[in-house]
Amino acid sequence: MTRLGRAKALSVAAQHPNRVVIGGDQIALFDGKILGKPGTAAKAEEQLGQFAGNRVTFLTHCTVTANGGLSQWHHTDTTYVHFRKLSREQIRRYVATENPLDCAGAFKIERLGVSLFSRVVCEDPSALVGLPLIFVSRALRHYGFELP
Secondary structure, X not given: OHHHHHHHHHHHHHHOOOOOEEEEEEEEEXXXXXXXXXXXXXXXXXXXXXXXXXXXXXXXXXXXEEHHHOEEEEEEEEXXXXXXXXXXXXXXXHHHHHOOOOOOOXXXXXXXXXXXXXXXXXXXXXXXXXXXXXXXXXXXXXXXXXXX
């Protein structure tokens, strides 16, 4: 995840050496295993069934680079998502409504996925969506961008 986030940023930075480039990647971990995107409704329901009443960890890496990759800022944010107890019917209804087949963890926090949780523990709530904006803002200010 860290390697891939850096590689994405550096690949683009090599093509645009006079630009500030942001690259990132995210993984979800449950029970010591990296989770993939479910791909099917059945797999999404299976994943959510395993998560019900448990905690899933999300690691979101971000690299901000400038000067063709010569200057780099790196950050990895850790988010703990605590799922509430969920019935099979609640899980089935959620998957049918949201169709989260291309999302690690089989949910979309920016939509109804938040209703699946009992709590979320993190430093930067935007990281769970895929990009830790508190870090990105700090890095962009470092590179001279005027942000409020």
